[in-house]
Structure formats: structure tokens, C-alpha cells
Amino acid sequence: MSAFFSWLAQLPALAQVPVIIVAFGVVVAAILFFVEIAPRPGRIYTVIRLAVCVLAPLLILVAGNSYTWAIIAAGALGLGFFYIDYRSRKGAGYLFQLVGFLAPAVILLAIGLVIPTIQTTVQAFMSARGDRFVGLDNFAWIFTQPENVRIVLNTIVWVLIVPTISTIAGLAYAVFIDKSRGEKYFKILVFMPMAISLVGASIIWRFVYTARPADQEQIGLLNQLVVMFGGQPVDFLSVSPFNTLFLIVILIWVQTGFAMVVLSAAIKGVPTEQMEAAELDGTNAWEQFVNVTIPGIRSALVVVLTTISIVSLKVFDIVRTTTAGSNETSVVANEMYTQFKNFEQGRSAAFALVLFLLVLPIVVYNARQIKKQREIR
Numbered sequence: 001m002s003a004f005f006s007w008l009a010q011l012p013a014l015a016q017v018p019v020i021i022v023a024f025g026v027v028v029a030a031i032l033f034f035v036e037i038a039p040r041p042g043r044i045y046t047v048i049r050l051a052v053c054v055l056a057p058l059l060i061l062v063a064g065n066s067y068t069w070a071i072i073a074a075g076a077l078g079l080g081f082f083y084i085d086y087r088s089r090k091g092a093g094y095l096f097q098l099v100g101f102l103a104p105a106v107i108l109l110a111i112g113l114v115i116p117t118i119q120t121t122v123q124a125f126m127s128a129r130g131d132r133f134v135g136l137d138n139f140a141w142i143f144t145q146p147e148n149v150r151i152v153l154n155t156i157v158w159v160l161i162v163p164t165i166s167t168i169a170g171l172a173y174a175v176f177i178d179k180s181r182g183e184k185y186f187k188i189l190v191f192m193p194m195a196i197s198l199v200g201a202s203i204i205w206r207f208v209y210t211a212r213p214a215d216q217e218q219i220g221l222l223n224q225l226v227v228m229f230g231g232q233p234v235d236f237l238s239v240s241p242f243n244t245l246f247l248i249v250i251l252i253w254v255q256t257g258f259a260m261v262v263l264s265a266a267i268k269g270v271p272t273e274q275m276e277a278a279e280l281d282g283t284n285a286w287e288q289f290v291n292v293t294i295p296g297i298r299s300a301l302v303v304v305l306t307t308i309s310i311v312s313l314k315v316f317d318i319v320r321t322t323t324a325g326s327n328e329t330s331v332v333a334n335e336m337y338t339q340f341k342n343f344e345q346g347r348s349a350a351f352a353l354v355l356f357l358l359v360l361p362i363v364v365y366n367a368r369q370i371k372k373q374r375e376i377r
Contacts, residue, residue: 123349130345138350154244155331158315162251163308170259174267191257202321205250209236240328247329250318259304266300267293306366313359
């Protein structure tokens, strides 16, 4: 594979395009063969399977110049096609198709999630170099050092404030903007921050919070307003603990648009018959909202709250871009990176495990709510 990419890199740019298209077509054809053609019953398909068992290892031998991989491929294909041929004689190929569709996802999950999770968990109980078992020392260090306790508390503050305010603001926008004359334009304006990366949003708000000496012209929007009203410039990002709240505003600004879009779609899905029935019963607008709209969009509210909660727990970009965790603004994800950069792999893994344990209850709760909704349906 590396030889192929090396050869491809030597070609002119325009010549690389058709080669990539042909390679993509070959991959698609192989997938279609294994999913659609290979499991079919009949003598001709048995011959095709036998031919593939012979030709595929030869192709691997020629392309990779490796007898080991050719032998492995021959054995795997032989066993696989033998079972497929056995199943196809009964007119059944569903098992192979099921494995074929699920195998890539399972392999990617194992490589990208399961194995790293196990490795990180083991590393959390090891020393910085990973060569000595230290038990719970890394966790004791996290929860006994005042600065680390502050980091955990900051993370909890993020996850308490951001989902609550973002969801309330998004719900308010969805209710009041819904069916207004400029609805789509208002929604575009509110949703637009979602199109900006968290790093970009952090840079924008860092300029908003920027402070210069009183005798210089202010380039930060907030300090310009403060000076206009006769005040002195304030370094918003260094005043603890309010600087954490100023950083939280950035994520609220970004996530409100997400909450508004999801909840607006949910509100439109509330049956009009229920609203009309409530109106005939003499309820006012607030009672209709509390007793009809909120129960009707409960599943959407749960999804929005849990999603934003997970984003808040994992927040890293905003803190790293604006303050780099200084002035008591660091959170668990940022400290995990800081410890890793300082070659403290054990402590970094311990922070990662703490973050995982904080996220896990929210994920479990979300899964339980989705299961309940399916049971109701």
C-alpha cells in the first residue's frame, strides 16, 4: 500500500485523478462483489468464488511481494468462501451480508474507541513513563491538589450553566421566532455561530474581551463600551472566577443556534389538534406552552440537553485558544492535554478517565430516554 502511494505521488497532479478514480471503482466493485454476487447460489457463482480464492492471493503476492500476506489472504478467503458456498446452496447469504456490513464499523470502533479506552485506563494507573504501576496515586494527585480540584469544579460549572442557558435561549428563540415574518432570516442569524469553529469563535470573543491601557485606544468591544461610559478598561480574561463565566458565554453563543434549530423542528411537530383542544378548554398561551408544547417536545429537549452537556464536558478549544488554562480557567480536557505535553502520561490518562466517567452517566441517561421513547411508540 505504501509503495502504491509512493508511486502515485510521483505522477503529475492531473494523472493522479484518474488513477484515484479507478482505484475507488475497484474498491466499490470489490464491495459489490462480496455483498451482492458472492453469496448467490448456482454453479457459476461457485466457480467465481473459486477463481477469486486463487486470483486474489496471486494479486496480493504480485502487488505486495509478500508470501505471508498472500497465504493469509488465501486462507481467509478459502474459509470465508467455503462457508458462503455452503450457505448459498440453501439459498441464504444474509449472514455474510450482515457480517460484511457490520465488520468495518466494528473494526473501526475497536481500533478507534475500544482499544484506546482500554489502553488509557491501564495508563491511568501507571507512572509518567508507563513503566511502573502506581495504583491510585494519579487520582489522589488530582483530587488533593487545590489547582486540580479547581479544574474539576470549573468543568462542572461549564456543564451546569452552558446546557441550561443554551437550551432556554434556544427554546425562547424557537417559540418567539416561529411563524414570524422574517423567521428564516432570524434563524440564520442565530444559527450562524454554529458554522464557525470553536477556535474561530474563541478568537472573535478574545478580541471582544481584549483590554488595553487606559491611555490607549481600545480595540475590544466590551472595553470600548466601558471607556465610553467613563469606566476603566478591565482585563476580563484574568479576573477570577468571572473569567470562566466570560468563556462560558462563547460556548452558549455557539450552541444556542443548535438548540433553536432542533427545538423549532420539534415544536412544529406538535399536533395542532392538541393545541386547538387546549385553546377550546380556555387555556392561555403560557398554559398551552407548559401543558402541551413542553410534553410534546420532551424527547428533543433531552437530546439537546445531553448533547450540549457532553460538548461542555469535553470543551477544550475555547479554553486553549483564549487563556490556555491560565488564571484559574483550565478544565479537565485542557489539563489532560497539558499533562500529556509535559510528558506526564499517567496523569494525563487519569484526567482522561475522570472525563470519561463524567460523560458516561449523561450518555447512559440519553440511551435510556431513547429506549423509553421507542417503547412508547
